[in-house]
Amino acid sequence: MSRKVIVAGNWKMNKLPGEGAALATELRQQLSAEILKEAEVVVCPPFTAISAVAEALRGSAIKVGAQNVHWAASGAFTGEISAEMLKSVGAEYVIIGHSERRQYFGETDATVNSRLKAALAAGLRPIVCIGELEAERKNGETNAVLSRQIRGGFAGIDAAAMAQVVVAYEPVWAIGTGLTATPAIAEDAHRFIRAEFAALFGAPVADALRIQYGGSMKPENARELVACPDIDGGLIGGAALKAESFVKLIHEALAR
Numbered sequence: 001m002s003r004k005v006i007v008a009g010n011w012k013m014n015k016l017p018g019e020g021a022a023l024a025t026e027l028r029q030q031l032s033a034e035i036l037k038e039a040e041v042v043v044c045p046p047f048t049a050i051s052a053v054a055e056a057l058r059g060s061a062i063k064v065g066a067q068n069v070h071w072a073a074s075g076a077f078t079g080e081i082s083a084e085m086l087k088s089v090g091a092e093y094v095i096i097g098h099s100e101r102r103q104y105f106g107e108t109d110a111t112v113n114s115r116l117k118a119a120l121a122a123g124l125r126p127i128v129c130i131g132e133l134e135a136e137r138k139n140g141e142t143n144a145v146l147s148r149q150i151r152g153g154f155a156g157i158d159a160a161a162m163a164q165v166v167v168a169y170e171p172v173w174a175i176g177t178g179l180t181a182t183p184a185i186a187e188d189a190h191r192f193i194r195a196e197f198a199a200l201f202g203a204p205v206a207d208a209l210r211i212q213y214g215g216s217m218k219p220e221n222a223r224e225l226v227a228c229p230d231i232d233g234g235l236i237g238g239a240a241l242k243a244e245s246f247v248k249l250i251h252e253a254l255a256r
């Protein structure tokens with residue numbers, strides 16, 4: 001099964017609109033048409049920069065995503081944002097269930113599930129994040145945690161809709177810490193995740209599903225990670241904030 005590599009930049013709470021547009025412009029200048037044919041590249045700015053970044057990328061193959069979406073279409077949800085709102089400013093992807101949202105903002109598997117359903121219904125392509133805490137890994141609970149996140153987060157999702165979905169495995173202990181899972185640790189988790197999706201949706205869906213690794217992926221380790229059979233790209237935080245490192249990382253991922 002050949003799955004197209006997908007590398008997404010999660011800018012988190014960084015970049016004003018002008019800064020985001022400048023970074024996007026550098027990316028479109030530095031990523032050749034050939035590279036963008038081989039790899040799907042997505043950038044996920046904060047809400048306030050989506051419009052400027054989408055404008056800077058108009059006509060380019062680089063896609064734009066958001067970092068969260070609410071499940072309702074509209075209404076009394078102060079501080080939230082709907083799928084249609086995201087689409088209206090040029091977002092095609094949306095990150096759902098990032099561990100920072102789970103840790104700091106009360107995100108649960110149930111809210112991930114609601115957001116996922118709303119994103120799919122609106123035609124946004126979700127990047128759903130899962131991953132264990134350091135203590136959970138130390139206690140030997142990694143697979144149980146991943147299984148719970150998958151079964152809760154994907155409850156009631158149609159197998160047909162899974163073609164739109166990307167999953168990001170992000171061990172929480174590796175995010176923003178400089179600690180990367182070794183390729184062997186990451187591949188073990190990715191293989192387990194793919195088997196879980198096979199159990200839920202069937203082998204063809206699981207075989208086609210792209211699973212990104214996230215957690216201190218950088219130019220220096222991207223190649224060996226993406227070389228693993230079940231790792232199909234990366235969700236990149238820190239290394240996505242500068243064109244030089246993000247472009248280099250994409251080249252390394254494709255050199256797998």
Ligand code: PGA
Pocket residue numbers: 010170174175176177178214215216217235236237238239
């Ligand atoms: P990091 O972040 O690459 O800075 O570790 C990854 C993420 O949180 O998506």
